[in-house]
Amino acid sequence: MTAQPVSTGTVGIVLVSHSAELAAGAAHLAAQVSGGTVTIIAAGGTDDGELGTSAAKVECGLRLAESGLGVVVLPDLGSAVLTVRAVLEDADPATNVVMADAPFVEGAVAATVTAAAGGDIKSVAAAAEEARNARKL
């Protein structure tokens, strides 16, 4: 698990990937593009470092990313969604977490930029989900 520079005052981001390297790389990229003011937690790989997801890493990531304004979680592939859902089912009902249905890299960058600009949890999640409509070419 890799934490980018921690700050307060923005919505936090948790990137859940089957690959620790993919989660860490996406977190690094999103931090660079957004100016490094948002807490982005990479929760990638299983507990023993293999490809897969870890409920413990997701649960820890949600805690680390929360600074009072809520957390937006981005899963990379479908089965990461199952892990996040399982964690959220066991979480404190007061937990302010939204899972965004978004392309992983583009969604991470768009969500983090919107968080850096002071967006609330709803607009950060919306920015991630709108990423599916952004054309590269």
Place this chain on the structure above:
Amino acid sequence: MPASYEQQITLAGDLHARPAGALAVAAGRFASAVSVTASGSTADAKSVLGVMGLGATSGQHITVSAAGPDAREAVAALIAILGEATKVGG
């Protein structure tokens, strides 16, 4: 009727990911609607993916437009960022 402003700048470098991010973060802090136009394509300046999707390169003319209560400040801030951020690339 909200005020609207626009201003043009010639890019000193390509509009890569980091300058696009800086632009979108700054734009998102204004209440006004803000857009950037390059070569006939217009993007919401608050959308980093939209700004990157313009594919704006060094030497291109970019128009920043804003409409809303802080339109003048938004245009000034974004023109300044475009002037600075595209110098270093990224």
